[in-house]
Amino acid sequence: AQSVSQHNHHVILSEAASLELGCNYSYGGTVNLFWYVQYPGQHLQLLLKYFSGDPLVKGIKGFEAEFIKSKFSFNLRKPSVQWSDTAEYFCAVSPSGTYKYIFGTGTRLKVLA
């Protein structure tokens, strides 16, 4: 069955620290990949997405993610986090040509000021 794993459930960092959140998926075919962010009490917002082309994708607010096909991974990175990055981050995978998103369980990031 298709699945998405986010191994870090809770991450606590100090401001200016670097961030990397892991995302691995299980699906043998072509996929579209997404990272969404959910700030406290708010809805999910798209951070970045990968459909094809350059596997290093840049998104909003200084976030980027790298698609490594051989590892079935799409890790999210930010070189220097801010307090305002405190949120929950969701990785999602959608088999190309389908409507279905498969979400990971999310990673709660807390950034200490």
Add this chain to the structure above:
Amino acid sequence: DAGVIQSPRHEVTEMGQEVTLRCKPISGHNSLFWYRQTMMRGLELLIYFNNNVPIDDSGMPEDRFSAKMPNASFSTLKIQPSEPRDSAVYFCASTSSGTDTQYFGPGTRLTVL
């Protein structure tokens, strides 16, 4: 663009009562999704509509749940009768064919006492 609109934002009801959640997708989008988010199960797809037609309702938990999309600009998710285990945040999302990116509404936080 107003984005996906959901109402109400919060709903508190007693067990056994009927609950109706509403969603207005982004104008021009022809696909609509209802999700449920809980701490235990994360984000689950309940039902997917394309061009107002339910395509996949395999995620609907049981017969107490029903969803309709009478036109391209409105959808409802109904729970009758409601139970405490239905307490969750319910999100609506929409997309248009060819974009493969879902845009989420602010969600309805449902509490069933």
